[in-house]
Amino acid sequence: xxxxxxxxxxxxxxxxxxxxxxxxxxxxxxxxxxxxxxxxxxxxxxxxxxxxxxxxxxxxxxxxxxxxxxxxxxxxxxxxxxxxxxxxxxxxxxxxxxxxxxxxxxxxxxxxxxxxxxxxxxxxxxxxxxxxxxxxxxxxxxxxxxxxxxxxxxxxxxxxxxxxxxxxxxxxxxxxxxxxxxxxxxxxxxxxxxxxxxxxxxxxxxxxxxxxxxxxxxxxxxxxxxxxxxxxxxxxxxxxxxxxxxxxxxxxxxxxxxxxxxxxxxxxxxxxxxxxxxxxxxxxxxxxxxxxxxxxxxxxxxxxxxxxxxxxxxxxxxxxxxxxxxxxxxxxxxxxxxxxxxxxxxxxxxxxxxxxxxxxxxxxxxxxxxxxxxxxxxxxxxxxxxxxxxxxxxxxxxxxxxxxxxxxxxxxxxxxxxxxxxxxxxxxxxxxxxxxxxxxxxxxxxxxxxxxxxxxxxxxxxxxxxx
Amino acid sequence: xxxxxxxxxxxxxxxxxxxxxxxxxxxxxxxxxxxxxxxxxxxxxxxxxxxxxxxxxxxxxxxxxxxxxxxxxxxxxxxxxxxxxxxxxxxxxxxxxxxxxxxxxxxxxxxxxxxxxxxxxxxxxxxxxxxxxxxxxxxxxxxxxxxxxxxxxxxxxxxxxxxxxxxxxxxxxxxxxxxxxxxxxxxxxxxxxxxxxxxxxxxxxxxxxxxxxxxxxxxxxxxxxxxxxxxxxxxxxxxxxxxxxxxxxxxxxxxxxxxxxxxxxxxxxxxxxxxxxxxxxxxxxxxxxxxxxxxxxxxxxxxxxxxxxxxxxxxxxxxxxxxxxxxxxxxxxxxxxxxxxxxxxxxxxxxxxxxxxxxxxxxxxxxxxxxxxxxxxxxxxxxxxxxxxxxxxxxxxxxxxxxxxxxxxxxxxxxxxxxxxxxxxxxxxxxxxxxxxxxxxxxxxxxxxxxxxxxxxxxxxxxxxxx
Numbered sequence: 001x002x003x004x005x006x007x008x009x010x011x012x013x014x015x016x017x018x019x020x021x022x023x024x025x026x027x028x029x030x031x032x033x034x035x036x037x038x039x040x041x042x043x044x045x046x047x048x049x050x051x052x053x054x055x056x057x058x059x060x061x062x063x064x065x066x067x068x069x070x071x072x073x074x075x076x077x078x079x080x081x082x083x084x085x086x087x088x089x090x091x092x093x094x095x096x097x098x099x100x101x102x103x104x105x106x107x108x109x110x111x112x113x114x115x116x117x118x119x120x121x122x123x124x125x126x127x128x129x130x131x132x133x134x135x136x137x138x139x140x141x142x143x144x145x146x147x148x149x150x151x152x153x154x155x156x157x158x159x160x161x162x163x164x165x166x167x168x169x170x171x172x173x174x175x176x177x178x179x180x181x182x183x184x185x186x187x188x189x190x191x192x193x194x195x196x197x198x199x200x201x202x203x204x205x206x207x208x209x210x211x212x213x214x215x216x217x218x219x220x221x222x223x224x225x226x227x228x229x230x231x232x233x234x235x236x237x238x239x240x241x242x243x244x245x246x247x248x249x250x251x252x253x254x255x256x257x258x259x260x261x262x263x264x265x266x267x268x269x270x271x272x273x274x275x276x277x278x279x280x281x282x283x284x285x286x287x288x289x290x291x292x293x294x295x296x297x298x299x300x301x302x303x304x305x306x307x308x309x310x311x312x313x314x315x316x317x318x319x320x321x322x323x324x325x326x327x328x329x330x331x332x333x334x335x336x337x338x339x340x341x342x343x344x345x346x347x348x349x350x351x352x353x354x355x356x357x358x359x360x361x362x363x364x365x366x367x368x369x370x371x372x373x374x375x376x377x378x379x380x381x382x383x384x385x386x387x388x389x390x391x392x393x394x395x396x397x398x399x400x401x402x403x404x405x406x407x408x409x410x411x412x413x414x415x416x417x418x419x420x421x422x423x424x425x426x427x428x429x430x431x432x433x434x435x436x437x438x439x440x441x442x443x444x445x446x447x448x449x450x451x452x453x454x455x456x457x458x459x460x461x462x463x464x465x466x467x
Numbered sequence: 468x469x470x471x472x473x474x475x476x477x478x479x480x481x482x483x484x485x486x487x488x489x490x491x492x493x494x495x496x497x498x499x500x501x502x503x504x505x506x507x508x509x510x511x512x513x514x515x516x517x518x519x520x521x522x523x524x525x526x527x528x529x530x531x532x533x534x535x536x537x538x539x540x541x542x543x544x545x546x547x548x549x550x551x552x553x554x555x556x557x558x559x560x561x562x563x564x565x566x567x568x569x570x571x572x573x574x575x576x577x578x579x580x581x582x583x584x585x586x587x588x589x590x591x592x593x594x595x596x597x598x599x600x601x602x603x604x605x606x607x608x609x610x611x612x613x614x615x616x617x618x619x620x621x622x623x624x625x626x627x628x629x630x631x632x633x634x635x636x637x638x639x640x641x642x643x644x645x646x647x648x649x650x651x652x653x654x655x656x657x658x659x660x661x662x663x664x665x666x667x668x669x670x671x672x673x674x675x676x677x678x679x680x681x682x683x684x685x686x687x688x689x690x691x692x693x694x695x696x697x698x699x700x701x702x703x704x705x706x707x708x709x710x711x712x713x714x715x716x717x718x719x720x721x722x723x724x725x726x727x728x729x730x731x732x733x734x735x736x737x738x739x740x741x742x743x744x745x746x747x748x749x750x751x752x753x754x755x756x757x758x759x760x761x762x763x764x765x766x767x768x769x770x771x772x773x774x775x776x777x778x779x780x781x782x783x784x785x786x787x788x789x790x791x792x793x794x795x796x797x798x799x800x801x802x803x804x805x806x807x808x809x810x811x812x813x814x815x816x817x818x819x820x821x822x823x824x825x826x827x828x829x830x831x832x833x834x835x836x837x838x839x840x841x842x843x844x845x846x847x848x849x850x851x852x853x854x855x856x857x858x859x860x861x862x863x864x865x866x867x868x869x870x871x872x873x874x875x876x877x878x879x880x881x882x883x884x885x886x887x888x889x890x891x892x893x894x895x896x897x898x899x900x901x902x903x904x905x906x907x908x909x910x911x912x913x914x915x916x917x918x919x920x921x922x923x924x925x926x927x928x929x930x931x932x933x934x
Contacts, residue, residue, distance in 0.1 A: 034501040036807045036842055037584025117504025129851050166633060169854030340503045375503055384596050387636030392933050395860060466859050 018436060020074060020081050022047040022091065027134055029097070031104055031118050033126035042104035044127055047074050047093040048135075049084075055139060058088030059147040059172065059460050064128055064163055066156030067334045070095035070102075073156065078436020079449060080151055087456065089149075090139075094131055096124050096159075098333040110332035113374050119336050122385060125163045129170055147172035147463035149456055153431035154178050154407065155342075157399075161412075162386050165394050173396035173419075173459035175452055176412075177431040181399075183344040183410025184382050187389050190345040190360040192409035193260075194353035200263040200282050200404045200429075201354065208286035212259065213354040215303050216252060218296045223248035235300045236307065239319040250322045255303065256348075256355055258310050259285070266404050266429040268440040276313040279440065282404070284309055339369035343377040344410070394420040396459055398452060402428025423448050485903060487541060487548050489514040489558065494601055496564070498571055498585050500593035509571035511594055514541050514560040515602075516551075522606060525555030526614040526639065526927050531595055531630055533623030534801045537562035537569075540623065545903020546916060547618055554923065556616075557606075561598055563591050563626075565800040577799035580841050586803050589852060592630045596637055614639035614930035616923055620898035621645050621874065622809075624866075628879075629853050632861050640863035640886075640926035642919055643879075645898040648866075650811040650877025651849050654856050657812040657827040659876035660727075661820035667730040667749050667871045667896075668821065675753035679726065680821040682770050683719060685763045687823075690715030702767045703774065706786040717789045722770065723815075723822055725777050726752070733871050733896040735907040743780040746907065749871070751776060806836035810844040811877070861887035863926055865919060869895025890915050 026043040047070060052058070061080050063073055074093045084091050095102040098119040103109040110116045132148055150171050152160030157179025164174040182188050201209040222228030229242045232251070242248055265271050266282045278284050285306040292302040311317045338344075343365070350357035366376050382388075399412035400423040407430060415421045425433060427442035433449060491514055498507040514537060519525070528547050530540055541560045551558045562569040565586040570576040577583045603613055617638050619627030624646030631641040649655050668676040689695030696709045699718070709715055732738050733749045745751050752773040759769040778784045805811075810832070817824035833843045854860075866879035867890040874897060882888045892900060894909035900916060 032499065032502055032504075034587055034589045035499055035584045036587070036845075037499075037581050114504050117502045120501055120503070122501045126851075133847065133851055167851075167854070168860040169857040170851070378503075380600065384593075384600055384634075384637070387634070390636040390933065393635040393862060466857065 018075050018078060018081075020049075020078075021051070022049045022074060022093070027127075027131050029127045029130060033123050033130070040104075042097075043102065044097060044131065045070060045095040045101045046131060047071065047091075049091040050139075052084045052088060053090040054088035055090075055141060055146075058090060059149050059456075059463075060132065060135070061087070061089040061091050062128070062132065062148050062150050062171075063093040064125070064150050064152040064156050064159040065094050065096040065099070066152060066154060066159060067096060067099055067337070069100035071100070073153075077151065077153070077434045079434045079452075082436060083449075083453060083456075086453070087460075090135075090146075092132075092135065094128050096156075096333075097127055098336070110336050110373075116336045116373065116375070119333060120341055121159060121162065121337075121382075125159060125166060128159075128163060129167050132170055147460045149459060150174040151434065152176060152179065153434045154180075157431065161394070161397050161399065164397050165386060165391070168395065172463040173398075173456065175398045175400065175434075177400045177434045178402065178405055178407050178411065179399060180344070180407045180410030181386065181412065182389060183407070184388070185343060185345055185379050186383065188410050190347035191349040191353060193346050193406050194348045194355050196403075196409040197260050197263045197406040198352070198354040200266060200406070201259070201286060203404070204283050204286040205290060208289050209354040211289040211292060211299060211302060213350075214294070215255075215299050216356045218299050219248060219252055222296065222300075232300075235297065236304055237319050239321040247322070252356060254322045255307070258307065259354075260406055262306075262310060263404065263406050264430040267432060268427070268442060269438050277309065281309070336373060336375065339365075339373050339375040339377055341378060341381050343379055343382075391420070392417050396420065396462075398423055398455060400425060400428075400431075400433050400448060400452075402426075402430065402432055404428060405430045423451065485542050485545060485548075487516075487545075488518070489516045489541060489560070494594075494598050496594045496597060500590050500597070507571075509564075510569065511564060511598065512537060512562040512568045513598060514538065514558075516558040517606075519551045519555060520557040521555035522557075522608060522613075525557060526616050526923070526930075527599065527602070528554070528556040528558050529595070529599065529615050529617050529638075530560040531592070531617050531619040531623050531626035532561050532563040532566070533619060533621060533626060534563060534566055534804070536567035538567070540620075544618065544620070544901050546901050546919075549903060550916075550920060550923075553920070554927075557602075557613075559599075559602065561595050563623075563800075564594055565803070577803050577840075583803045583840065583842070586800060587808055588626060588629065588804075588849075592626060592633060595626075595630060596634050599637055614927045616926060617641040618901065619643060619646065620901045621647075624898065628861070628864050628866065631864050632853060632858070635862065639930040640865075640923065642865045642867065642901075644867045644901045645869065645872055645874050645878065646866060647811070647874045647877030648853065648879065649856060650874070651855070652810060652812055652846050653850065655877050657814035658816040658820060660813050660873050661815045661822050663870075663876040664727050664730045664873040665819070665821040667733060667873070668726070668753060670871070671750050671753040672757060675756050676821040678756040678759060678766060678769065680817075681761070682722075682766050683823045685766050686715060686719055689763065689767075699767075702764065703771055704786050706788040714789070719823060721789045722774070725774065726821075727873055729773075729777060730871065730873050731897040734899060735894070735909060736905050744776065748776070803840055803842065806832075806840050806842040806844055808845060808848050810846055810849075858887070859884050863887065863929075865890055865922060867892060867895075867898075867900050867915060867919075869893075869897065869899060871895060872897045890918065 024047055026045055028041040029044045031040040031042060061084050063077060063080060065073055070093050080091060098109050104118060105115040108115045136146055148171050150160040150163055157176035158181050160174040161176035161179050161181055164171040198209050201212060222232050233241050262281045262285055265277060266280060269279045271277050288305040289302040292298040307320060345360040347360040348355035348358045369375050369377060394416055397420040401408040401411040401413060402425045413422050413424060425444045425448050427444050433445050493510040493512055495508040496511045498509060528551055530544060530547060532540055537560050547558060565576050571585060572582040575582050599615055615638050617627040617630055624643035625648050627641040628643035628646050628648055631638040665676050668679060689699050700708050729748045729752055732744060733747060736746045738744050755772040756769040759765040774787060812827040814827040815822035815825045836842050836844060861883055864887040868875040868878040868880060869892045880889050880891060892911045892915050894911050900912050
């Protein structure tokens, strides 16, 4: 079992436009930033707003785009927009190569290694460095003169952290929100993600996660016989009848993903994920589960009610289609990244988590990757590139994590140096802090945002005094 | 006018074997470390000696190979060999891709961009990081357990500095000797290199550099007429008669290179550069020049005597061949690097230096590069990659420079942070400190080496305490 970070922003980036204003522009970037074998370039999209900017003193607020259409990130990073005027900042959102409109080879981009092979974090970051250099020239400013503050959430937060670590001359500091930079081999137990997911449910009530844990054996039991499968079809309102063991496993996988996704988007206000989820959706799931008694049928009705909330918020889903999980954006890109650099082991131990025991099978992942993309994962490349857990040399980074967020399992939860610090937001799910203010925001998120601004001021001051 | 760093090691690496013992091995490294477009690999040579090593506490002493055959660097970095036993260190010299026996495409390697294009500093450094990871696995040690101290001189020193800056989790600290990391556009005046070269001569006697400066107009004057050219042929014992203005310019260029090279190898003991140069060769040149009077003929005889010392140390040169400058190793590689990343502007202003005024003509350089290699320089790539002069974030680097070394013009001559410090060795030419001890070494070099060892101890201690 493994999750792609894609789920993260699926959760959060589907809001309608918030009316933020920007120009859409394109920058010619080299296909291979680290070689001169060809002069091939492609157009990288970026969004820019210079109306708040005071070039003499304002920084660049720079969003390090992650795995999706950059306009979605722009629409859903309200904190940058709300803070820019106060800082006289230039607002700049760069799209990650191979996503949105920044496809080097159009539809072929993710088709085979000769096209897909330039989709790496290092290449994307160098695109950003060259874009910043270009923007500074365009605005008649030199590298020396403008501090850049990087922002990012989830994989974008990983990029924000790494770009400061690799290019500290250009990036004065970074806000890396919900960035699981340690969700890699040898850095975090593979079961940690499921454990934290579980704790989001247990924190509502220990009974809640217990009921969910119980539900798997109910599914297993019913899945054993034809009569049981028929009952499952009825109880879960499946679109197609469950016929094989693999179908039953498919239901379980779907449900685990559902619990994870709901935990990520466990915001204190409704979010537009797969049809309007209510505020505090984990609570809603638990309410369903706690209404059950210990009979099989009752437990499955609790599961089904949560499933209904998850798939049918818009009221259009006629039935439960296990083959149709929610992947609204071009997941091709992230699948490629998962098969090369972004190898994040995930498993369940069934003890510290509420899921069925499952192992992380690198060989299977690797073979699947090869079969589908002719690629195989480089298990240690992220450690080699970015230092793994030995990063006390990092400076000027805020690693923020919500403890309700499954991805906090791979996040930086303690200060790694004097200025690379951890901010823990107990009541926050996945990068809530980057979103626009909301009256239902918990106090800790408000406090965090206030703290970020004081740190930004320090970074900018230090940047100008470092000559 | 521009110089390649190649000259540096031409000067110093031609000694006979010093009897250092190592095994020669090869490591499969990816052709493109930053992409997955192909699985192509090639064999990177490295030299290793584990006889001094105490795996429980000894570091890896790692030489970041530069532009040449790695065996020459191993033979000429006596400081590493002499210090390793005291530190229980593993000694490892890695060859730079595209040099020595580490040619990805054999003889074709530097022929055209599709082959030569993977010759970059970033690729070379990632080769080193992956090699270190491989060595640690081979010796059953994890990344966490072994501090690595990087050593390098000249371009190798640049790599030593940059690899610490980029991969501080792997590299505990670096000794970057005579590393002109600021000899790039926008960081150092193009005339600085010639100014420092001149100062090496002026420090013997201001009259010395004055006479050399005077010599150019003598050459110009004589070069104007056929009779004058004939006289030059005789006075300089040219192999082929000088016929055109371009021939006369060729003589001047050759001589400027000579003065530069002699300044670099201005060691207090004889060095094997182009036939045994004497100890303190700048003094020898000045002696020749100061014996002249102000007549044209006398000045040219002074020039000729220095030329004779420079080209005829082994007594085999029959005449002065201006087309045959000294480039003993595969300069193809460095020429490629000069045409992509290593764009180091050089010029003479004729006022603070003893040379004829000349400008840095990027367009010409670029056109020549394109003509010869189908490559064009990326003027700002080194700044973008490594931060230019804004590197106060760098830590655990010793930047050592000899003030007699022309390349100190682009070196780091002041502390950039608390632990990224400058060591100035007034009496040293080009990375004398990395060489084996010699009874004629100036006290400042001895002191520097002692200081380095105390710093290494601190780095190792800090590495082990950083968990």
